[in-house]
Amino acid sequence: MNEPVHQPEGREPASGWLTYAMATLMAFFTRANRQQAAALNALGTELNEYTHLLEQNTSLLERAQSVAFMGSWVSDIAADEITPTPAGCRILGLPVGSHLNYRQYLALVHEEDRAGVKAAWQAALSGGLFDGEHRIIVNGTVHWVRQRAELEFDLNRQPHSALGIVQDITDHKRTQIALKASEERYRTLIEWTPDAILVHRHTQIMYANPAALKLFGAPDLHNLLRKRTTDLIHPTCLESQQSRLMRIEKGEPLPPTAEARFVKLDGTLIDVEVQGTAIEFDGEPAIHVSIRDITQRKQLENEIRQLAFYDTLTTLPNRRLLDDRLSQAITGNRRSGHFGALMFLDLDNFKPLNDQHGHAVGDLLLVEAASRLKACVREMDTVARFGGDEFVVLLSELDTDWQKARQFADKVAHKIKTAMTKPYALAVPGKAHPSRRIAHRCTSSIGVVVFASAHAHAEELTKWADAAMYQAKNEGRNRICFSEHSDSEVLDHYFFDSYQPNILKG
Structure with missing residues (x-):
């Protein structure tokens, strides 16, 4: 019998070691596969999330473009293919998902605008920018669009693609x-x-x-x-x-x-x-x-106003304007407490001039008399022609003291009387020979009333000054007479306005 062979102590059989090595390798590969699978699963999840996000953004972009009547498109220039987005297809009147080439797009462009679109695209092929407005035909209807695109070039400066937007601007254009x-x-x-x-x-x-x-x-x-x-x-x-x-x-x-x-x-x-x-x-x-x-x-209005309120011969205020200014002066005295004076004057020895030389010469004297009167008063005062050879002078805003106001009126009246007394040299134009001069002397009779208070009325003042003028004429002409109502005026003024017992008389 053969005796059994004995292995040295401390050694395992060769087949056991190999089994152990194989088991270790299998464990390693299993762990690696599990890690790789986990990584792949994580990557897939992330990819799904990005895909979902992209879909959401694409949807938002589509909605935004639709609201703005705007779409976009990409073009593969080498392949001659244009791919609009769904919004772009709707603007161009194409079914969603359509593709078209350059010639097909030109067929959509209005025939009057095609040459311009061709020129703009040719310029973009070298310059890199396509930008402009033109008309297209959509289902038989003219629409306006705005196109803008940027082209990309290869290393040889050859265009290979374009990305553009198209916007419907029909309403804006209309x-x-x-x-x-x-x-x-x-x-x-x-x-x-x-x-x-x-x-x-x-x-x-x-x-x-x-x-x-x-x-x-x-x-x-x-x-x-x-x-x-x-x-x-x-x-x-x-x-x-x-x-x-x-x-x-x-x-x-x-x-x-x-x-x-x-x-x-x-x-x-x-x-x-x-x-x-x-x-x-x-x-x-x-x-x-x-x-x-x-x-x-305005000239006509001024002429009408002139005729309505001014004397055509002397250009002085007439009776209508005088009445208005007298009413204003009375109202002003009520507020301020000032006195005023009204003078009536009549030219003495005027009628003989008219009778001897005619009304034309008499008119020359009236014009000169008016000029002299205006030179005797202040700018704020009024000189009016009452009619014929009668004039009226209204002195406004005299002193608040009756005596001083009366003295000022008397001074002006004497100044007028002196001016009217000076001789007149009237130049009468002739028809067949040069103008001749007519010398004439003409004095004036002046009646004055001093007034102030609210108890004076325009009609009464006119009547009183006129009566004083006739008194001056009756006393021999070339005189100045103050109306007795000037004294009653001061009585009214002080009694009703100031309650002063002492009455001043001039």
Whole structure:
């Protein structure tokens, strides 16, 4: 029998070691696979999250583009393929998911705009930017779009792709076109209106119609556009017109029209009626000013006023204006406590001049007498022609002391009396020979009443001064007589206004 073979102590069989090594390797690979699988699972989860986020952002982008009437597109230039987003397809009138090439897009462009689109695209192939507005036909209807794209180039500067946006601007364009048409109608209207029209911005004239050129005497539009509105306004009206302009700019309510005085380019003054309103001109705020020449109307109004309130021969106030000023003087005395004086005077020895030389010569004397009277009084006083050879002088705002007021009135009356006594040398124009001079002497009879209080009335004062004048005539002419009512006036003044017991008499 063969005896068994014995292994040395401390050694394991070879097959056991191999088994152990294999088990260790399997454990290592198992752990590695588990880690890799976990990493792959984490990466997959993250990828899913990014995919979901991208889908959300894409949806938001689509919604934003839809709200803004905007889409986008990418182009593979080498493959001649354009791929719009869903919003881009809807703007172009294409089914969602459509692709098209360059020629197909040009077929959508309005025939009048194709040449421009071709030129812009050719420029973009070298410059890198495609930008512009043009029309396209969508389901038989004209739409306006705005295109903007940036091209990418390879290392050889050859374009290989483009990323662009397309926006539907049809509503905006229609508004622009309507606004332009409105401006054209506005220009046509103001070109033909007879009123002068200026459009200015911060007083700088931007536009003037033909009527404005004519009104201001401008040889051409350039001469007027170099001016500011402040150059055309008379200095006396500048402050009020600037204040009115500020109120228009602020939108504050104000009367629609205002009268002012303007200046032509040659310096001639014109009376105008001005109306202004805030507008938009060339896309920016401006002021539209309508100007109507009322110079002739103002002249006519002045002539009518002259006829209504002034004597045509002497240009002195007539009885109507005298009554008004006398009422004002009485009212003023009530407030201030001042006295006033009313004088009636009649020219002595006037009738013989008329009888001998005629009314034309008599008129010459009346004109000269009026001039002398005005030279004897203050600017605040009134000299009026009452009728015929009768004149009235109203002295206003005399002293608050009756005695001093009476002394001043007496001084003026004597000054008038002296002036009227001087000889008249009247130059009478001749038809066949040079003018001849007629010498004449003419004195005056003057009646005076001093007044102050609320108890004086215009009709009474006129009657009292007239009575005093006739008293002067009856006493021999070339005299001054004070009305006895001047004394009663001071009685009223002191009794009713001051309650003073002492009465002063002149």
